[in-house]
Amino acid sequence: MMxxxxxxxxxxxxxxKTGITxxxxxxxxxxxxxLYFYSVLGFFLxxxxxxxLLRIELMAPGRTIMGAQSYNALFTVHGVIMxxxxxxxxxxxxxxNLVMPIQIGARDVAFPRLNLFSWWLYMLxxxxxxxxxxxxxxxxxxxxxxYVPFSARTGTNVSLAVFGVFIIGFSSIxxxxxxxxxxxxxxxxxxxxxxxxxxxxxxxATAWVQILATPIxxxxxxxxxxxxxxxxxxxxxxxxxxxxxxxxxxxxxxxPAVYIMILPAMGVISEIIPVFSRKPxxxxxxxxxxxxxxxxxxxxxxGHHMFTSGMSDTAILVFSFLTFVVAIPSAIKVFNWxxxxxxxxxxxxxxxxxxxSFLLLFxxxxxxxxxxxxxxxxIHVHDTQFVVGHFHYVIFGGSxxxxxxxxxxxxxxxxxxRYAEKPALLAWGLLFTGFNITYFCMMVLGMKGMPRRYxxxxxxxxxxxxxxxxxxxxLAIGLVLLLVNLFRGLLWGExxxxxxxxxxxxxWSIATPPPTENFEEEPVVTHGPYDFKGTxxx
Amino acid sequence: xxxxxxxDKAGATLGMWLFLFTELILFGGLFLLYAVYLARYPHEFAVxxxxxxxxxxxxxxxxxxxSSLLAAMAVTAIxxxxxxxxxxxxxxxxGCAMIFMGIKYVEWSAKFGHDIYPGSKRLxxxxxxxxxxxxxxxxxxxxxxLHVLIGGTLLGFVAVRVQQGKIDxxxxxxxxxGALYWHLVDLIWIFIFPLYYLIL
Numbered sequence: 001m002m003x004x005x006x007x008x009x010x011x012x013x014x015x016x017k018t019g020i021t022x023x024x025x026x027x028x029x030x031x032x033x034x035l036y037f038y039s040v041l042g043f044f045l046x047x048x049x050x051x052x053l054l055r056i057e058l059m060a061p062g063r064t065i066m067g068a069q070s071y072n073a074l075f076t077v078h079g080v081i082m083x084x085x086x087x088x089x090x091x092x093x094x095x096x097n098l099v100m101p102i103q104i105g106a107r108d109v110a111f112p113r114l115n116l117f118s119w120w121l122y123m124l125x126x127x128x129x130x131x132x133x134x135x136x137x138x139x140x141x142x143x144x145x146x147y148v149p150f151s152a153r154t155g156t157n158v159s160l161a162v163f164g165v166f167i168i169g170f171s172s173i174x175x176x177x178x179x180x181x182x183x184x185x186x187x188x189x190x191x192x193x194x195x196x197x198x199x200x201x202x203x204x205a206t207a208w209v210q211i212l213a214t215p216i217x218x219x220x221x222x223x224x225x226x227x228x229x230x231x232x233x234x235x236x237x238x239x240x241x242x243x244x245x246x247x248x249x250x251x252x253x254x255x256p257a258v259y260i261m262i263l264p265a266m267g268v269i270s271e272i273i274p275v276f277s278r279k280p281x282x283x284x285x286x287x288x289x290x291x292x293x294x295x296x297x298x299x300x301x302x303g304h305h306m307f308t309s310g311m312s313d314t315a316i317l318v319f320s321f322l323t324f325v326v327a328i329p330s331a332i333k334v335f336n337w338x339x340x341x342x343x344x345x346x347x348x349x350x351x352x353x354x355x356x357s358f359l360l361l362f363x364x365x366x367x368x369x370x371x372x373x374x375x376x377x378x379i380h381v382h383d384t385q386f387v388v389g390h391f392h393y394v395i396f397g398g399s400x401x402x403x404x405x406x407x408x409x410x411x412x413x414x415x416x417x418r419y420a421e422k423p424a425l426l427a428w429g430l431l432f433t434g435f436n437i438t439y440f441c442m443m444v445l446g447m448k449g450m451p452r453r454y455x456x457x458x459x460x461x462x463x464x465x466x467x468x469x470x471x472x473x474x475l476a477i478g479l480v481l482l483l484v485n486l487f488r489g490l491l492w493g494e495x496x497x498x499x500x501x502x503x504x505x506x507x508w509s510i511a512t513p514p515p516t517e518n519f520e521e522e523p524v525v526t527h528g529p530y531d532f533k534g535t536x537x538x
Numbered sequence: 539x540x541x542x543x544x545x546d547k548a549g550a551t552l553g554m555w556l557f558l559f560t561e562l563i564l565f566g567g568l569f570l571l572y573a574v575y576l577a578r579y580p581h582e583f584a585v586x587x588x589x590x591x592x593x594x595x596x597x598x599x600x601x602x603x604x605s606s607l608l609a610a611m612a613v614t615a616i617x618x619x620x621x622x623x624x625x626x627x628x629x630x631x632x633g634c635a636m637i638f639m640g641i642k643y644v645e646w647s648a649k650f651g652h653d654i655y656p657g658s659k660r661l662x663x664x665x666x667x668x669x670x671x672x673x674x675x676x677x678x679x680x681x682x683x684l685h686v687l688i689g690g691t692l693l694g695f696v697a698v699r700v701q702q703g704k705i706d707x708x709x710x711x712x713x714x715x716g717a718l719y720w721h722l723v724d725l726i727w728i729f730i731f732p733l734y735y736l737i738l
Contacts, residue, residue, distance in 0.1 A: 110549045177556035185549040215560045219567030223677070231657035232673035234571060240582075240666025241673075245574060249567055 010416070010513035027112035028516060030414065033097030035119050040090045043126065047081040048479065050074050052472055055438070059469040061457055068455040072141035073156070075453060077133060079144030084165050085126050087399055088257060091264030092175050092210070093122065095406050096203045098414060100179065102507040102514060103197045105188025105523040110181040114174055121171035128164030132157045143453060145254070148235040148246045152227040159228050162221045169214045169221070172260070176210030179203055188506075190525035197505045197529040198287050202267025205291040209256045209263070213299065217253035220246065247309055251302035259298045261395055262362075263291055265402035266333055269355045272405055273337050275503045276352035277344025280530040283336040290329035297326045307378045316375045323373035330366055334359060350424035351501075354405030357432050361397025365390055368443065383453075386446025389439045397435060404431070404482060409501070411490055416513045418496040419489030423481060430478030437471025505529045547711055554715040558722045561685070565726050568678045572733060575670050582667025586675070587738025589654065594645045595735035598638050599727065605634030606724040609693065609717040619707045621700060628697040631720065635690035642683055646676075675734055682726055689723045692716050 011030045023031055054074055057064045066074070101109055109115050133139040136157035142150055151158050183204050187196070196204075223246075226232045233239035235246045274281040281287065303311060303319030311319075337359060346352070368390040371377045381387065412418040441464045446452070450461045457465065499508040504527065510518060576583050612627035653660040654672055661669040696716040699705045705713050 110546065111553060114553075173557075173560050177553050177560070180556060181549050181553040184552060185546055211556055211560055212563060215563035216567050219564050222681075223567075226677060230676075232677060233656065233669055234673050234677075238666075239662075240575075240579065240668075240670040242574070242578075245571060249570070 009515050010511070011516045012513055014516055025116070027108070027116050029097045029101050029108050029112065029115060030514060030516075032115050032119055033094055033099075034414070036089060036093030036097060036122070037095075039119075039123065039126070040086050040094055043081050043085040044090075047078050047086060048476070050078040050081070052476055054078060055469040055472040057455075058457075058465050060466065061459055061462055069141065071455045072453075073133075073139040076140050076143050080129065080140070080161065080165070082395075083144055083257070083261075084168050085129070087261045087395060087403075088172060089122055089168070089175070090261075090403060091268075091399070091406075092172075092179065092203060092206060092260075093119070095199075095268070095403075095410060096175070096179060096264065099410055099507055100200055100203055101182065101186070102510065102518050103200050103505050103529075104183060104186060105191050105506050105519065105525060106182065106186035107518050109178050110185055111178050114178055118171040118174040118178070121167055121174065125164045125167035125171060128167060129161050132160035132164060136160060145250060146221070146224055147250075148224065148227065148243045149237075151224055152235060159225050162224050166218055166221045169218050172210050173214045176207040176214070179207040180211065183207075188523045188525055194285065194288075195525055195528050196288070197267075198270035198281065198284070198291075199264070199267035199505075201288040202263045202270070202291045205295040206260050206263045208292075209260050209295050209299070213253045213256040213260075216249060217257070220249040220253065223249070244306070244309055244311070247306050248302070251305045252299075255302040255305065256295070256299045258394070259295055261399050263294060265358070265399040266291065268402045268406045268409070269337060269358050270333075271503070271505065272351045272355040272409055273340050274530045274532075275501050276349060276355070277341050277346050278502065278532065279340055279344035280528070280532065281336070282339035282342075283332075284528070284530065286332050287336050290332045293329040294326060297322065297329065301326055301373075304373050304378070307375050308382045320373055320375045324370065327366065327370060327373075334363055334366075349501075350419070350421065350428060351405045351409035353425065353428045353432075354401045354408065357428070358398055358401045358405065361393050361401060361435070365393030365395075365398055368393065381446050383451055384446035385442040385450045385452050388452050389441075389443030389446060392439045392442070397439070401431075401435075404428075407486060410507075411486065412496040412512075413507060414513050415490040416496055417490050417493040418500075419486045419493055423485040427478050427482035427485060430474050430481065432478075434471045434474025434476070434478055438468050438475055439471075441465070441468035441471065502532065504532050545709060545711070550711040550715065551718075554718050558718060561722055562726070565678070565681065565729075568674065568681065569729070569733075572674055572678070575667070575674065579665075579667025579670060582665050583671050584738045586668050586671035587734060589649075589652075590675070590735050591645060591648070592735050594641055595731050598641050599731050601634050601638050601641070602724045602727050605631045605638070606721050608634065609720045613710065613714055613717050616700065616705060616710045616713055617707050621703070621706070624713070625697050625701050628693050628700065631693055632690050632697070635686050635693075638686055639683060642679065646679075678730055678734070682723070682730060685723045685726070689716075689720045692719060 011028055023035060026032065026035075053065070054071070057066050057071055057074075097109070097115065101107070136159075137155040138157060140146075140151075140156045140158045140161045141154060142156075142158060146158065146162060151162075183196070183200060223232070223234060227235055234241040235243050237243060270281060270287055301319060301323045303315055304323045307316050307320075348356075368386070372381065372387065372390060408419065408424060445461055445464050445468070448461065448464075450457055497512050501508070506523060506525070507514070509523070608627045608630040612624045612631065615621075615624035615627060649655065649672075655661070656669070656673050656676060661672060693716050696705065696713050699712060
């Protein structure tokens, strides 16, 4: 999608090439960022539709629109696409690529060709996963966690899907090592570590998680394939293996992966809140270091997914304790954001509304996480709809809303045109209302004892399920309105030039849309990322 | 516009080291399983370990150590602009890789001949710990063998570029990173060899 009249020297038009090859073979971080953005957005929308279908099925007890096997396949595919194709590559791939090199004053990432290669790997993996849905024994029905022994035995197309996820993991690793190298090597003169925008700090912490955790996912998924193809029996208790080892290995990656999903979202919030409060961020260093602390401590808590799986009580206590430890740096961030708002000159524009709703929804998601992290209460709500509600509060209410906020905050910068404000506010209102109805009902259902992933339920759960489904429709309407308004604006809306939000980070100091080389000459950074006085912005 | 303006050797090396970390952690998953199952089946692991041929393992260790030395020498040679020497040393490394894979082939074939492979009659009938041991053995050495193939191919590609003069003393990141990868392949074997062949 091209804006109608891009400025002559922007990255949209000065490559000398046209057509799709100018995009899919481009090594420009901004073009790769947009490639990622539209790819992840496409998969997000597919998975949204699947989620809506799941909600319609659960609208009333018994069969509503699909059979049990379709339901199993649908919640599996919804999870796989949302986790591996949307939210894990989403922030680093799309907004990390678009914004991070500019924010540190670089003209590109450290390895531009590797960057393009990782997008291709992502698309290859995505293609394999999509192929897996329509070939072999049909779409996988294991849930996105691929737990053995079921994943080793089911006749559905698990091997191919798992192989696709393996390839996507490789892509994620390459993005991570590219970003770490970029942030170490390519910061502009004067861009010291304490002048890095907090979004960059969050990407840095995320990149380390991508590098250190993803290989474990790779070997785990390879072992599932070996289990299915070669009959290695390493997770088969009949042959001396232990299914619990699968769960350990899987969560050693997949819990830190939650931080791949949420840390960059926190970075986005750390950018939006000071800009729309017209106030330097409160506790810069604490927010920056808490990102690293979350990444480090978050790597040691995977066992809290397994409290009912048969671990020793000692292990449960240790993992429970460590889970509470992660809450500390998360709370540090929330308190610092709130302190930034205090006495700020708050302007409630669309990005800010998404950021503020992040604060509320993420806090609900985080605090309900403590209910799950405490061993005693977890036993009661484990594997219930409560978990589904909690997870969506963190990842949709947190990361998803931050993603929408980032779309409204940064995309106009790259298109040179902006969306209309009023429909954006209305879309936000619908999303926020629909979101809370949908997922709060789930949490209550879980507390009442409705298990997750069940096809059918007792009649007493019917009213709340109906409410949750109606909420999901509001959510869907809000989402459609948001996208229509945003993209209409980006293509045909009011021009967006200069620095309308009043940001002090480097991306607001260059032309809109950015030129291919980002900076006409190598920038020298003389002020901090939230030093609004230093920029001369009123 | 697509070519980087400047070469950042330190950046390229940093990126390579990060990648090597990920490879170590990939194998780390298998070593983790080894540790847990060794604690659970110490006796069966000892019996399984006795089945492995220490001579094959030891020769392969020497072969890989030699190949790593040759790769390091190839880097030194290119730093001194000795193109031909460098290419020959790289070919020596690749030759060692082939010897390693040959010995591995003989070793695996012998095991298959003794009816030892995942799902074989003998292992299915024997104690569960032995099946676990040999499954881990095949997966770990198999994954390592795959890395030998990848590393050998990479060094072959690098050797061609050295021969073409695209890699020289001013710009040898490709060669250095290829050699680093080869050292990683070597290093992982240095852990596999004692864990499976010696200490049990």
